[in-house]
Amino acid sequence: MPIPAYLYDKIASSITKLIEEGTYRPGDRIPSIRKMSKQQGVSVSTILQAYLVLENRGIIEARPQAGYFVRIPEFDRLPEPERSSPSADPSHVGLHQLMMIMLRDALDPNLVQLGAAMPNIEFLPTKRLNRITSRLARQSGEEAHQYEIPPGLKELRLQIAKRSLRYGCHFSPDDIIITSGGVEAIDLCLNTVCNPGDIVAIESPMYFGTLQTLEVRGLRTLEIPTHQRDGMDLDALRFAIKQNKIKAILVISNFNNPLGSCIPDEKKKELAALAATYQIPIIENDVSGELYFADKRPSTIKAYDEAGLVMLCSSFSKDISPALRVGWVAAGQYKSEIEWRKFTANAATATLPQMVIAEFLESGGYDYHLRQLRREYARNVKLLSQAVKNYFPPETRVSRPTGGFVLWVQLPGKIDALDLYKVALENDITITPGHLFSPTNQFSNFIRLNAAVWTLPIERAVEKLGEILYGMMGIERG
Amino acid sequence: MPIPAYLYDKIASSITKLIEEGTYRPGDRIPSIRKMSKQQGVSVSTILQAYLVLENRGIIEARPQAGYFVRIPEFDRLPEPERSSPSADPSHVGLHQLMMIMLRDALDPNLVQLGAAMPNIEFLPTKRLNRITSRLARQSGEEAHQYEIPPGLKELRLQIAKRSLRYGCHFSPDDIIITSGGVEAIDLCLNTVCNPGDIVAIESPMYFGTLQTLEVRGLRTLEIPTHQRDGMDLDALRFAIKQNKIKAILVISNFNNPLGSCIPDEKKKELAALAATYQIPIIENDVSGELYFADKRPSTIKAYDEAGLVMLCSSFSKDISPALRVGWVAAGQYKSEIEWRKFTANAATATLPQMVIAEFLESGGYDYHLRQLRREYARNVKLLSQAVKNYFPPETRVSRPTGGFVLWVQLPGKIDALDLYKVALENDITITPGHLFSPTNQFSNFIRLNAAVWTLPIERAVEKLGEILYGMMGIERG
Numbered sequence: 006m007p008i009p010a011y012l013y014d015k016i017a018s019s020i021t022k023l024i025e026e027g028t029y030r031p032g033d034r035i036p037s038i039r040k041m042s043k044q045q046g047v048s049v050s051t052i053l054q055a056y057l058v059l060e061n062r063g064i065i066e067a068r069p070q071a072g073y074f075v076r077i078p079e080f081d082r083l084p085e086p087e088r089s090s091p092s093a094d095p096s097h098v099g100l101h102q103l104m105m106i107m108l109r110d111a112l113d114p115n116l117v118q119l120g121a122a123m124p125n126i127e128f129l130p131t132k133r134l135n136r137i138t139s140r141l142a143r144q145s146g147e148e149a150h151q152y153e154i155p156p157g158l159k160e161l162r163l164q165i166a167k168r169s170l171r172y173g174c175h176f177s178p179d180d181i182i183i184t185s186g187g188v189e190a191i192d193l194c195l196n197t198v199c200n201p202g203d204i205v206a207i208e209s210p211m212y213f214g215t216l217q218t219l220e221v222r223g224l225r226t227l228e229i230p231t232h233q234r235d236g237m238d239l240d241a242l243r244f245a246i247k248q249n250k251i252k253a254i255l256v257i258s259n260f261n262n263p264l265g266s267c268i269p270d271e272k273k274k275e276l277a278a279l280a281a282t283y284q285i286p287i288i289e290n291d292v293s294g295e296l297y298f299a300d301k302r303p304s305t306i307k308a309y310d311e312a313g314l315v316m317l318c319s320s321f322s323k324d325i326s327p328a329l330r331v332g333w334v335a336a337g338q339y340k341s342e343i344e345w346r347k348f349t350a351n352a353a354t355a356t357l358p359q360m361v362i363a364e365f366l367e368s369g370g371y372d373y374h375l376r377q378l379r380r381e382y383a384r385n386v387k388l389l390s391q392a393v394k395n396y397f398p399p400e401t402r403v404s405r406p407t408g409g410f411v412l413w414v415q416l417p418g419k420i421d422a423l424d425l426y427k428v429a430l431e432n433d434i435t436i437t438p439g440h441l442f443s444p445t446n447q448f449s450n451f452i453r454l455n456a457a458v459w460t461l462p463i464e465r466a467v468e469k470l471g472e473i474l475y476g477m478m479g480i481e482r483g
Numbered sequence: 484m485p486i487p488a489y490l491y492d493k494i495a496s497s498i499t500k501l502i503e504e505g506t507y508r509p510g511d512r513i514p515s516i517r518k519m520s521k522q523q524g525v526s527v528s529t530i531l532q533a534y535l536v537l538e539n540r541g542i543i544e545a546r547p548q549a550g551y552f553v554r555i556p557e558f559d560r561l562p563e564p565e566r567s568s569p570s571a572d573p574s575h576v577g578l579h580q581l582m583m584i585m586l587r588d589a590l591d592p593n594l595v596q597l598g599a600a601m602p603n604i605e606f607l608p609t610k611r612l613n614r615i616t617s618r619l620a621r622q623s624g625e626e627a628h629q630y631e632i633p634p635g636l637k638e639l640r641l642q643i644a645k646r647s648l649r650y651g652c653h654f655s656p657d658d659i660i661i662t663s664g665g666v667e668a669i670d671l672c673l674n675t676v677c678n679p680g681d682i683v684a685i686e687s688p689m690y691f692g693t694l695q696t697l698e699v700r701g702l703r704t705l706e707i708p709t710h711q712r713d714g715m716d717l718d719a720l721r722f723a724i725k726q727n728k729i730k731a732i733l734v735i736s737n738f739n740n741p742l743g744s745c746i747p748d749e750k751k752k753e754l755a756a757l758a759a760t761y762q763i764p765i766i767e768n769d770v771s772g773e774l775y776f777a778d779k780r781p782s783t784i785k786a787y788d789e790a791g792l793v794m795l796c797s798s799f800s801k802d803i804s805p806a807l808r809v810g811w812v813a814a815g816q817y818k819s820e821i822e823w824r825k826f827t828a829n830a831a832t833a834t835l836p837q838m839v840i841a842e843f844l845e846s847g848g849y850d851y852h853l854r855q856l857r858r859e860y861a862r863n864v865k866l867l868s869q870a871v872k873n874y875f876p877p878e879t880r881v882s883r884p885t886g887g888f889v890l891w892v893q894l895p896g897k898i899d900a901l902d903l904y905k906v907a908l909e910n911d912i913t914i915t916p917g918h919l920f921s922p923t924n925q926f927s928n929f930i931r932l933n934a935a936v937w938t939l940p941i942e943r944a945v946e947k948l949g950e951i952l953y954g955m956m957g958i959e960r961g
Contacts, residue, residue, distance in 0.1 A: 101823055108632050108826065123630070131628045135620040138627070138835065142616035149616070150609045150804040152601070154586050185663055185808075189829035196699070201679055218827040221674070326628040328834035330663075345579050348586065349696040350828065351667035356806035357616065358833050 008051050016045060016055035021064055024075055031077040031391075032384050032459060035065060038073075068380070077387050083394050083403045086264075086415040089209040091228035091447045100441055101217055110435050117466040118455060120435030122262055122411050124323050125457040128381050130365070130374050134326055137364045141357070149357040155344040157183025157333075158359035164366035165333055172294060173308025174317070180335045182343055185354045187292045187320030190334040192218050193343050193350070194288040194316040195253065197336075199224055203252040206245055208237050210413070210442035210451070212262040215255065215290070219444075226444050227251065233404050233413065236261060236268035239275055246283050253286050259303045260293040263413040263442055263453035265406025267297075270304050277309035286339070287315045292332075295324050295375055297408040298383040313337030321362050323409075324378060325371075329358035382410045382457065389456040392464055396471030398478060410457040416450045418478045425452065428473050434466045486529050494523060494533035499542055502553055509555040509869075510862050510937060513543060516551075546858070555865050561872050561881045564742075564893040567687040569706035569925045578919055579695055588913050595944040596933060598913030600740055600889050602801050603935040606859050608843070608852050612804055615842045619835070627835045633822040635661025635811075635832055639841035643811055646844070650772060651786025652795070658813045660821055663832045665770045665798030668812040670696050671821050671828070672766045672794040673731065675814075677702055681730040684723055686715050688891070688920035688929070690740040693733065693768070697922075704922050705729065711882050711891065714739060714746035717753055724761050731764050737781045738771040741891040741920055741931035743884025745775075748782045755787035764817070765793045770810075773802050773853055775886040776861040791815030799840050801887075802856060803849075807836035860888045860935065867934040870942055874949030876956060888935040894928045896956045903930065906951050912944045 023029050035041075038056060042049045056073055059065040066076045111121035142149065156162060162178035169176040184190040199205060201223030207215075209228035219226055227245055230238040237256055245251065256276075258268045268276065280287045289306045297303055307317035316339060320332030331354065336343045347353075365371060389412055393403050400417035416422060422438035429436050439451030454467075475482050501507050513519075516534060520527045534551055537543040544554045589599035620627065634640060640656035647654040662668040677683060679701030685693075687706035697704055705723055708716040715734055723729065734754070736746045746754065758765045767784045775781055785795035794817060798810030809832065814821045825831075843849060867890055871881050878895030894900060900916035907914050917929030932945075953960050 105819075105823055105826070112630070112632065126625050126628060129625075129628060131625050134628065135623065138620035139617045142613040142620065145613065147604050147607075147609050150604060150607060150612065150806045152590070152805050154590065185829040185833070186831075188827070192828055200701075214827070214830070217823070221824055221827040223678075327630050328628045328831070330829065330831060330833040341583075345583055345695070346699055348583070349666070349692070349699040350670055351663040351808065352692070353664075353806070353808060355663070355808040355833050355836050358835065 008048070008054050012047065013051050013054040013058060016041075016047065016052060017058045020055065020059060024064060029075045030461070031075050032388055033075045034071070035073050035075060077384060077391065082390065082405065083401055085233050085405055086402045086413055086451065089228070089230050089447055091209040091230065091443065091445055100213075101220065104213055104217060104441060107435070107437065110430070115433060116430075117434045117462050118458070119463065119466060120437045120455065122453070122455050123457060124327060124410070125381070125385070128378050128457075129324075129326055130369065131326070133369050134329075134361060134365060137369060138357070138361050141360050141364060145360070149360060151356060152353050153183070153356045153359060154353050155182055155347040157181075157354055158356065158363060161331070161359045161363035161366070162333075164363050168366070171302045172291070173304040174335070176335055180340070181333050182336060182340065182347060183354050183359060184332045184334055184347065185351065186322055186330045187290065187318055187332040188214060188218065189350070190318035190320070190332045191215060191255070191288060191290060192222070193346050194286075194318060194334060194336065194339070195219065195222055195224065195255075196346055197339050197342050198286045199252045204249050206242060206251045206254045208256055208261055208264070208266075210263055210439065210448050211255070212257065213437075213441035216441070216444060228443060228445060228447065231261070231264060231266060233264050233266055235272060236266040237276070239272065239279065243279065246285065251285055253288055254280065255288045255290070256306070257290040257293070258306050259291055260296060260406060260409035262293065262409065263404075263411050263437075265404045265409055265411065265413060267303055267407055268306070273304055273306045274309040277306050277311070277315060280310075280314045281312040284312075284314070289315055289317045291317060291319045292323050293409040294319065296379060296382055296410065298379060298386075299407055303408070307335060310337060316343075324375060325362060325365060329362060330354070331358050331362045385459040386410060386412065386456045388459045389454060389463075389467070392467040393454070396468045398471070398474050398480065410455065412454045412456050414452050414454060416452065417474065419450050420474060420477055421449055422452045423449070424477065425470070425473060428477070429470060432469055432473070434469060436470070486526075486532050490525065491529050491532040491536060494519075494525065494530060495536045498533065498537060502542060507553045508939070509553050510866055511553045512549070513551050513553060555862060555869070560868065560883065561879055563711050563883055564880045564891055564929065567706070567708050567925055569687040569708065569921065569923055578691075579698065582691055582695060582919060585913065585915065588908070593911060594908075595912045595940050596936070597941065597944060598915045598933065600931070600933050601935060602805060602888070603859070603863070606856050606935075607802075607804055608847065609804070611847050612807075612839060612843060615847060616835070616839050619838050619842060623838070627838060629834060630831050631661070631834045631837060632831045633660055633825040635659075636834065636837040636841060639809070639837045639844070640811075642841050642844035647813075649780045650769070651782040652813065654813055658818070659811050660814060660818065660825060661832050661837060662810045662812055662825065663829065664800055664808045665768065665796055665810040666692060666696065667828070668796035668798070668810045669693060669733070669766060669768060670700070671824050672764075672796060672812060672814065672817070673697065673700055673702065673733075674824055675817050675820050676764045677730045682727050684720060684729045684732045686734055686739055686742070688741055688917065688926050689733070690735065691915075691919035694920070694922060706921060706923060706925065709739070709742060709744060711742050711744055713750060714744040715754070717750065717757065721757065724763065729763055731766055732758065733766045733768070734784070735768040735771070736784050737769055738774060738884060738887035740771070740887065741882075741889050741915075743882045743887055743889065743891060745781055745885055746784070751782055751784045752787040755784050755789070755793060758788075758792045759790040762790075762792070767793055767795045769795060769797045770801050771887040772797065774857060774860055774888065776857060776864075777885055781886070785813060788815060802853060803840060803843060807840060808832070809836050809840045863937040864888060864890065864934045866937045867932060867941075867945070870945040871932070874946045876949070876952050876958065888933065890932045890934050892930050892932060894930065894952065897928050898952065898955055899927055900930045901927070902955065903948070903951060906955075907948060910947055910951070912947060914948070
């Protein structure tokens with residue numbers, strides 16, 4: 006006997022009303038069919054029918070093994086930021102006091118955090134990691150207290166090597182050196198191929214932490230124009246190589262922070278070939294490579310590296326745990342020198358965190374976890390983009406990342422991001438001003454927003470930022 | 484009723500025989516009174532009487548709360564090594580391939596390890612650390628997965644500060660920066676006060692890992708003559724400062740590795756004053772400061788530092804766990820720059836190891852553990868010294884450390900330590916040749932021996948080394 010339409014229509018209408026009133030917000034999970042059936046005192050099949058109606062109307066969406074969610078409406082997106090066109094002269098980096106202040110702010114629970122690019126800890130497998138840690142500590146005896154000098158824990162290197170086919174490489178455990186996070190991997194590579202005063206070609210914009218590492222080491226940077234979709238401009242790079250003695254090329258190949266760019270496979274191949282032609286090592290940062298929103302893991306430049314010139318750096322800080330501080334580098338011809346440098350810098354990476362990550366990779370459901378994580382970040386990036394579109398003045402431009410969890414926002418009306426930063430902080434909101442992402446200050450009217458977390462306070466903070474911007478521009482909100 | 488003498492004398496004689504035959508060896512614990520009473524089928528008071536007799540005869544010794552042990556006989560010690568007299572010219576460091584080979588060898592379970600200065604893992608509180616780790620992992624939730632950006636975990640800095648009165652300092656938690664082990668602390672200090680090409684005054688000999696760190700950073704070293712008892716020669720240092728532009732002074736103030744020297748308090752004070760006079764920063768390595776054999780914790784140079792020029796570096800690698808990789812620096816006027824550099828090098832030290840150490844310091848019986856550890860190392864250093872005296876040719880000289888767990892041995896007859904190293908390795912024995920401890924090769928007829936572990940295979944290895952030496956010298960064993 007079919008379920009009468011008035012029954013499930015009534016249910017569907019009341020859910021629609023809850024959504025319109027904001028009780029359930031875009032991206033929220035709504036109660037399961039069974040639960041709703043109990044709540045409403047109607048049959049499971051009536052609720053199922055109501056949900057199907059809502060799904061057809063585009064109000065909710067089903068996600069396999071996860072339940073029903075309020076659909077995030079498609080929206081007219083803002084235009085993307087303009088391509089960078091930095092100056093062609095090498096320069097030193099600055100601004101480290103500002104960075105240290107922002108790092109402190111990033112840990113202040115009284116501030117709404119849109120600044121630091123911290124992963125959303127609620128999306129990370131902390132419970133499973135804690136169970137693994139507890140078990141290993143109980144079972145391991147002395148193992149966790151013995152040095153794992155470079156290259157690091159064999160089991161972990163094996164697990165990393167096993168996964169390398171996914172991004173076009175076929176590593177053996179001996180190709181991998183474990184580091185204390187991705188930052189250290191990059192620092193070791195820079196120290197291996199550059200001396201103070203040397204020039205490094207970098208994307209523009211570039212993650213400010215890496216710029217600081219370059220500054221500490223006394224290196225000069227040459228910013229190469231970078232497209233917000235497909236990354237570094239190779240013609241510009243080729244030109245720069247001919248004009249300057251470039252000692253290394255440093256790129257975030259997949260989901261540049263802050264730009265969100267992802268270098269297409271063909272271009273990765275071209276970049277590897279270019280490095281081989283000019284015998285210039287590439288330091289490839291792939292820390293966000295697993296956080297893709299499309300169907301397929303993007304490849305790496307390293308996959309096309311026949312000359313052993315590419316040093317592929319990655320870590321588990323974005324997708325497993327930032328605080329275990331475990332990263333790695335596959336360094337081609339520079340391997341033994343990097344091992345030595347790792348030893349002189351801090352002797353070894355802590356053993357227990359390596360054991361925990363190795364065990365999680367082997368038996369913790371890493372792939373299942375990654376599938377969930379990608380869905381969550383894709384959703385939050387979409388929600389934040391939409392909020393920026395809704396609340397910021399119309400001339401705002403925003404990046405359209407296909408992975409990762411940051412947005413790069415070009416402010417309207419040439420507003421200085423540091424001015425916005427200051428007023429935002431007075432309102433207990435953190436943002437990252439674009440000033441930090443270029444040693445030649447190419448991005449003073451840009452901000453980076455962290456899209457990892459989506460909550461009502463975050464949405465209210467975006468609204469507030471929009472208000473501040475309207476105020477700074479002296480215009481009424483349309 | 485008194486116990487008849489023939490009864491306990493018989494027991495005492497049979498124990499003496501067991502010791503003479505080698506069933507119980509010097510330093511071994513003998514069965515408890517209760518256990519021996521059961522084994523022999525005689526009363527507890529008879530055994531007690533027998534043990535008192537043996538103690539009076541100097542055959543065994545009682546240790547409070549630990550039981551009875553076979554006494555390590557006093558012996559005529561070998562002369563101490565000669566004071567170093569390095570050249571007065573700065574030089575670069577070399578030999579890194581040899582070091583990396585030796586590091587690998589240090590982890591080879593098929594070799595008898597007298598080379599690397601690894602702590603004796605059996606003396607470390609691994610069980611308690613594992614219990615703490617397991618409990619923290621179960622209870623901590625997300626805490627262990629959140630970044631602890633520099634300066635690091637507050638609770639740990641608090642525990643470190645609390646203990647600082649013991650070595651003459653009165654730190655607040657804000658004075659401390661957590662690092663990934665002591666090696667990193669020293670590297671950060673060097674980078675903060677020196678640029679490539681700068682000259683650093685160091686002890687001679689100096690721990691080779693630090694020499695490698697100096698080499699990696701492109702620094703030059705000036706070796707200052709160093710006494711095997713009271714450390715760096717301050718007159719020579721003063722002279723060197725006048726002759727050269729010295730940018731930093733690097734010393735292991737307590738129990739230099741490999742020399743075992745400990746700078747007396749008055750001299751520490753003088754060194755701090757000298758640094759202030761010439762405004763030269765001191766990097767003070769105190770990683771072994773807790774491993775003293777006498778009654779009192781030695782002080783630090785930092786205790787006398789009124790100018791904020793002393794950077795006191797330490798770690799928990801020698802006394803708690805080498806593989807947790809937790810160290811720290813109290814950096815005086817250089818604090819904020821070191822925080823920044825720490826961030827650019829690897830963002831943060833892993834959080835969980837910091838939590839584990841903080842908890843152990845607070846409630847794990849650290850002081851009780853240290854008391855045991857000091858006794859064990861004092862005993863093993865004595866046993867190894869005695870074995871060297873027994874088995875090596877008579878012209879051998881050996882250091883008399885008052886703390887730590889390494890011996891510095893001057894070989895007889897100008898034998899080259901690298902030759903001995905090679906033959907030893909053919910016999911599955913590792914030693915550390917003196918070549919590694921000086922950039923100008925001052926110590927080619929020295930070796931460093933690790934005294935942390937004392938076992939029968941170790942004793943046999945020392946005997947074998949003696950044989951090899953007699954063979955190399957072409958003389959019969961006397």
